[in-house]
Amino acid sequence: MTETLAFGTAETxxxxxLVAxxxxxxxxxxxxxxxxxxxxTAKATGLPVVDAPARTAPALSALRDxxxxxxxxxxxPIDWxxxxxxxxxxxxxxxxxVPYGKVVTYGELGDRSGTGVHAQVIGQIMGSNPIPLIVPCHRVVASNGLGGYSGGSGVEVKRWLLTLEGSVPATLDWDITRAP
Known part of the structure:
Protein backbone atom coordinates (compact mmCIF):
# COMPACT_ATOMS: atom_id res chain seq x y z
CA MET A 1 0.00 0.00 0.00
CA THR A 2 1.33 3.41 -0.99
CA GLU A 3 1.50 5.98 1.78
CA THR A 4 -0.33 9.25 1.19
CA LEU A 5 -0.67 12.71 2.65
CA ALA A 6 -3.96 14.38 3.58
CA PHE A 7 -4.53 18.02 4.53
CA GLY A 8 -7.19 19.53 6.75
CA THR A 9 -7.80 22.95 8.23
CA ALA A 10 -9.13 24.27 11.51
CA GLU A 11 -10.40 27.80 12.00
CA THR A 12 -8.97 29.17 15.26
CA LEU A 18 -3.16 23.59 8.28
CA VAL A 19 -2.69 20.01 9.47
CA ALA A 20 -0.99 17.39 7.32
CA THR A 41 4.92 19.69 3.19
CA ALA A 42 4.12 17.55 0.15
CA LYS A 43 7.67 18.01 -1.14
CA ALA A 44 9.25 17.32 2.26
CA THR A 45 7.30 14.08 2.74
CA GLY A 46 7.53 13.02 -0.90
CA LEU A 47 4.04 11.58 -0.62
CA PRO A 48 1.10 11.95 -2.98
CA VAL A 49 -1.69 14.16 -1.66
CA VAL A 50 -5.16 12.66 -1.31
CA ASP A 51 -8.52 14.00 -0.21
CA ALA A 52 -9.11 12.16 3.09
CA PRO A 53 -11.03 14.40 5.51
CA ALA A 54 -11.76 11.50 7.88
CA ARG A 55 -8.02 11.06 8.44
CA THR A 56 -7.46 14.61 9.68
CA ALA A 57 -10.78 14.96 11.53
CA PRO A 58 -9.53 13.79 14.98
CA ALA A 59 -6.55 16.19 14.96
CA LEU A 60 -8.69 19.08 13.75
CA SER A 61 -11.31 18.39 16.40
CA ALA A 62 -8.60 18.26 19.06
CA LEU A 63 -7.21 21.62 17.93
CA ARG A 64 -10.66 23.22 18.08
CA ASP A 65 -11.16 21.81 21.58
CA PRO A 77 -0.70 9.82 16.52
CA ILE A 78 2.49 11.56 15.43
CA ASP A 79 4.54 10.86 12.30
CA TRP A 80 8.10 12.00 13.05
CA VAL A 98 5.80 18.74 29.60
CA PRO A 99 2.04 18.80 30.23
CA TYR A 100 -0.52 21.54 29.70
CA GLY A 101 0.02 24.47 32.06
CA LYS A 102 3.70 23.70 32.66
CA VAL A 103 6.87 25.11 31.14
CA VAL A 104 10.45 23.92 30.93
CA THR A 105 13.58 25.90 30.10
CA TYR A 106 15.63 25.18 27.00
CA GLY A 107 18.46 23.91 29.22
CA GLU A 108 16.16 21.70 31.30
CA LEU A 109 14.73 20.13 28.14
CA GLY A 110 18.25 19.46 26.88
CA ASP A 111 19.03 17.67 30.15
CA ARG A 112 15.74 15.73 30.16
CA SER A 113 16.19 14.57 26.59
CA GLY A 114 19.56 13.01 27.32
CA THR A 115 21.03 14.60 24.22
CA GLY A 116 23.47 16.79 26.12
CA VAL A 117 22.93 19.59 23.62
CA HIS A 118 23.24 23.23 24.63
CA ALA A 119 20.15 25.34 25.32
CA GLN A 120 20.77 27.32 22.13
CA VAL A 121 20.55 24.12 20.06
CA ILE A 122 17.32 23.21 21.88
CA GLY A 123 15.99 26.61 20.78
CA GLN A 124 16.87 25.82 17.18
CA ILE A 125 15.10 22.46 17.46
CA MET A 126 12.01 24.21 18.84
CA GLY A 127 12.15 26.68 15.94
CA SER A 128 12.21 23.82 13.43
CA ASN A 129 9.44 21.79 15.10
CA PRO A 130 7.23 20.62 12.22
CA ILE A 131 4.23 20.01 14.53
CA PRO A 132 3.88 23.08 16.80
CA LEU A 133 0.97 23.26 19.27
CA ILE A 134 0.50 19.48 19.26
CA VAL A 135 4.20 19.03 20.08
CA PRO A 136 4.15 22.04 22.43
CA CYS A 137 7.33 23.99 21.71
CA HIS A 138 5.56 27.07 23.12
CA ARG A 139 6.05 25.49 26.58
CA VAL A 140 9.83 25.80 26.30
CA VAL A 141 11.06 29.10 27.72
CA ALA A 142 14.35 30.86 28.36
CA SER A 143 15.79 30.85 31.86
CA ASN A 144 15.23 34.63 31.99
CA GLY A 145 11.90 35.02 30.19
CA LEU A 146 9.75 33.69 27.39
CA GLY A 147 12.45 33.24 24.78
CA GLY A 148 11.53 33.22 21.12
CA TYR A 149 8.78 31.64 19.09
CA SER A 150 8.64 31.06 15.37
CA GLY A 151 4.97 30.07 15.27
CA GLY A 152 2.21 32.38 14.10
CA SER A 153 3.20 36.00 14.52
CA GLY A 154 5.97 35.25 17.03
CA VAL A 155 6.46 35.65 20.74
CA GLU A 156 3.03 37.23 21.34
CA VAL A 157 1.45 34.00 20.09
CA LYS A 158 3.64 32.11 22.58
CA ARG A 159 2.49 34.44 25.37
CA TRP A 160 -1.16 33.97 24.29
CA LEU A 161 -0.83 30.16 24.28
CA LEU A 162 0.86 30.13 27.69
CA THR A 163 -1.87 32.42 29.02
CA LEU A 164 -4.53 30.06 27.64
CA GLU A 165 -2.81 27.21 29.49
CA GLY A 166 -2.44 29.20 32.71
CA SER A 167 1.38 29.27 32.68
CA VAL A 168 1.42 33.05 32.30
CA PRO A 169 -1.04 35.26 34.20
CA ALA A 170 -3.67 36.89 32.03
CA THR A 171 -3.67 40.64 31.65
CA LEU A 172 -6.94 42.45 32.31
CA ASP A 173 -7.63 42.74 28.58
CA TRP A 174 -6.81 39.09 27.67
CA ASP A 175 -9.58 37.37 25.77
CA ILE A 176 -9.69 33.73 24.64
CA THR A 177 -11.60 34.80 21.52
CA ARG A 178 -9.06 37.46 20.44
CA ALA A 179 -5.72 36.74 18.82
CA PRO A 180 -2.59 38.58 19.93
Missing amino acids: VLGRL ETETGVVSLAFRDTPAARAR YFAGHLKDFDV RLTSDAQRQVLTTLYES
Whole structure:
Protein backbone atom coordinates (compact mmCIF):
# COMPACT_ATOMS: atom_id res chain seq x y z
CA MET A 1 0.00 0.00 0.00
CA THR A 2 1.33 3.41 -0.99
CA GLU A 3 1.50 5.98 1.78
CA THR A 4 -0.33 9.25 1.19
CA LEU A 5 -0.67 12.71 2.65
CA ALA A 6 -3.96 14.38 3.58
CA PHE A 7 -4.53 18.02 4.53
CA GLY A 8 -7.19 19.53 6.75
CA THR A 9 -7.80 22.95 8.23
CA ALA A 10 -9.13 24.27 11.51
CA GLU A 11 -10.40 27.80 12.00
CA THR A 12 -8.97 29.17 15.26
CA VAL A 13 -8.49 32.49 16.96
CA LEU A 14 -4.96 32.42 15.52
CA GLY A 15 -6.23 31.90 11.99
CA ARG A 16 -6.72 28.91 9.72
CA LEU A 17 -4.31 26.17 10.81
CA LEU A 18 -3.16 23.59 8.28
CA VAL A 19 -2.69 20.01 9.47
CA ALA A 20 -0.99 17.39 7.32
CA GLU A 21 -1.39 13.73 8.19
CA THR A 22 -0.09 10.45 6.83
CA GLU A 23 -1.46 7.01 7.64
CA THR A 24 1.03 7.03 10.56
CA GLY A 25 -0.09 10.33 12.10
CA VAL A 26 0.21 14.11 12.08
CA VAL A 27 3.36 15.02 10.17
CA SER A 28 3.07 18.81 10.18
CA LEU A 29 1.06 21.77 11.37
CA ALA A 30 1.33 25.23 9.82
CA PHE A 31 -0.09 28.42 11.29
CA ARG A 32 -1.33 29.47 7.86
CA ASP A 33 -3.05 27.46 5.16
CA THR A 34 -1.34 28.59 1.99
CA PRO A 35 -0.54 26.85 -1.29
CA ALA A 36 3.16 27.28 -0.43
CA ALA A 37 2.73 25.58 2.96
CA ARG A 38 0.94 22.67 1.31
CA ALA A 39 3.60 22.40 -1.41
CA ARG A 40 6.48 22.48 1.13
CA THR A 41 4.92 19.69 3.19
CA ALA A 42 4.12 17.55 0.15
CA LYS A 43 7.67 18.01 -1.14
CA ALA A 44 9.25 17.32 2.26
CA THR A 45 7.30 14.08 2.74
CA GLY A 46 7.53 13.02 -0.90
CA LEU A 47 4.04 11.58 -0.62
CA PRO A 48 1.10 11.95 -2.98
CA VAL A 49 -1.69 14.16 -1.66
CA VAL A 50 -5.16 12.66 -1.31
CA ASP A 51 -8.52 14.00 -0.21
CA ALA A 52 -9.11 12.16 3.09
CA PRO A 53 -11.03 14.40 5.51
CA ALA A 54 -11.76 11.50 7.88
CA ARG A 55 -8.02 11.06 8.44
CA THR A 56 -7.46 14.61 9.68
CA ALA A 57 -10.78 14.96 11.53
CA PRO A 58 -9.53 13.79 14.98
CA ALA A 59 -6.55 16.19 14.96
CA LEU A 60 -8.69 19.08 13.75
CA SER A 61 -11.31 18.39 16.40
CA ALA A 62 -8.60 18.26 19.06
CA LEU A 63 -7.21 21.62 17.93
CA ARG A 64 -10.66 23.22 18.08
CA ASP A 65 -11.16 21.81 21.58
CA TYR A 66 -7.72 23.07 22.65
CA PHE A 67 -8.48 26.61 21.48
CA ALA A 68 -11.86 26.50 23.21
CA GLY A 69 -10.04 25.72 26.46
CA HIS A 70 -11.48 22.20 26.73
CA LEU A 71 -8.52 20.01 25.75
CA LYS A 72 -5.44 19.61 27.94
CA ASP A 73 -3.65 16.72 26.20
CA PHE A 74 -3.35 15.97 22.52
CA ASP A 75 -3.80 12.25 21.98
CA VAL A 76 -3.23 12.02 18.27
CA PRO A 77 -0.70 9.82 16.52
CA ILE A 78 2.49 11.56 15.43
CA ASP A 79 4.54 10.86 12.30
CA TRP A 80 8.10 12.00 13.05
CA ARG A 81 9.44 11.52 9.50
CA LEU A 82 10.26 15.23 9.04
CA THR A 83 12.65 15.25 12.02
CA SER A 84 16.24 14.10 12.46
CA ASP A 85 17.10 11.59 15.18
CA ALA A 86 18.27 14.39 17.54
CA GLN A 87 15.17 16.50 16.86
CA ARG A 88 12.95 13.48 17.40
CA GLN A 89 14.61 12.69 20.73
CA VAL A 90 14.15 16.24 22.03
CA LEU A 91 10.63 16.72 20.62
CA THR A 92 9.46 13.33 21.89
CA THR A 93 10.77 14.22 25.36
CA LEU A 94 8.87 17.51 25.17
CA TYR A 95 5.67 15.83 23.93
CA GLU A 96 5.77 13.17 26.64
CA SER A 97 7.02 15.13 29.66
CA VAL A 98 5.80 18.74 29.60
CA PRO A 99 2.04 18.80 30.23
CA TYR A 100 -0.52 21.54 29.70
CA GLY A 101 0.02 24.47 32.06
CA LYS A 102 3.70 23.70 32.66
CA VAL A 103 6.87 25.11 31.14
CA VAL A 104 10.45 23.92 30.93
CA THR A 105 13.58 25.90 30.10
CA TYR A 106 15.63 25.18 27.00
CA GLY A 107 18.46 23.91 29.22
CA GLU A 108 16.16 21.70 31.30
CA LEU A 109 14.73 20.13 28.14
CA GLY A 110 18.25 19.46 26.88
CA ASP A 111 19.03 17.67 30.15
CA ARG A 112 15.74 15.73 30.16
CA SER A 113 16.19 14.57 26.59
CA GLY A 114 19.56 13.01 27.32
CA THR A 115 21.03 14.60 24.22
CA GLY A 116 23.47 16.79 26.12
CA VAL A 117 22.93 19.59 23.62
CA HIS A 118 23.24 23.23 24.63
CA ALA A 119 20.15 25.34 25.32
CA GLN A 120 20.77 27.32 22.13
CA VAL A 121 20.55 24.12 20.06
CA ILE A 122 17.32 23.21 21.88
CA GLY A 123 15.99 26.61 20.78
CA GLN A 124 16.87 25.82 17.18
CA ILE A 125 15.10 22.46 17.46
CA MET A 126 12.01 24.21 18.84
CA GLY A 127 12.15 26.68 15.94
CA SER A 128 12.21 23.82 13.43
CA ASN A 129 9.44 21.79 15.10
CA PRO A 130 7.23 20.62 12.22
CA ILE A 131 4.23 20.01 14.53
CA PRO A 132 3.88 23.08 16.80
CA LEU A 133 0.97 23.26 19.27
CA ILE A 134 0.50 19.48 19.26
CA VAL A 135 4.20 19.03 20.08
CA PRO A 136 4.15 22.04 22.43
CA CYS A 137 7.33 23.99 21.71
CA HIS A 138 5.56 27.07 23.12
CA ARG A 139 6.05 25.49 26.58
CA VAL A 140 9.83 25.80 26.30
CA VAL A 141 11.06 29.10 27.72
CA ALA A 142 14.35 30.86 28.36
CA SER A 143 15.79 30.85 31.86
CA ASN A 144 15.23 34.63 31.99
CA GLY A 145 11.90 35.02 30.19
CA LEU A 146 9.75 33.69 27.39
CA GLY A 147 12.45 33.24 24.78
CA GLY A 148 11.53 33.22 21.12
CA TYR A 149 8.78 31.64 19.09
CA SER A 150 8.64 31.06 15.37
CA GLY A 151 4.97 30.07 15.27
CA GLY A 152 2.21 32.38 14.10
CA SER A 153 3.20 36.00 14.52
CA GLY A 154 5.97 35.25 17.03
CA VAL A 155 6.46 35.65 20.74
CA GLU A 156 3.03 37.23 21.34
CA VAL A 157 1.45 34.00 20.09
CA LYS A 158 3.64 32.11 22.58
CA ARG A 159 2.49 34.44 25.37
CA TRP A 160 -1.16 33.97 24.29
CA LEU A 161 -0.83 30.16 24.28
CA LEU A 162 0.86 30.13 27.69
CA THR A 163 -1.87 32.42 29.02
CA LEU A 164 -4.53 30.06 27.64
CA GLU A 165 -2.81 27.21 29.49
CA GLY A 166 -2.44 29.20 32.71
CA SER A 167 1.38 29.27 32.68
CA VAL A 168 1.42 33.05 32.30
CA PRO A 169 -1.04 35.26 34.20
CA ALA A 170 -3.67 36.89 32.03
CA THR A 171 -3.67 40.64 31.65
CA LEU A 172 -6.94 42.45 32.31
CA ASP A 173 -7.63 42.74 28.58
CA TRP A 174 -6.81 39.09 27.67
CA ASP A 175 -9.58 37.37 25.77
CA ILE A 176 -9.69 33.73 24.64
CA THR A 177 -11.60 34.80 21.52
CA ARG A 178 -9.06 37.46 20.44
CA ALA A 179 -5.72 36.74 18.82
CA PRO A 180 -2.59 38.58 19.93
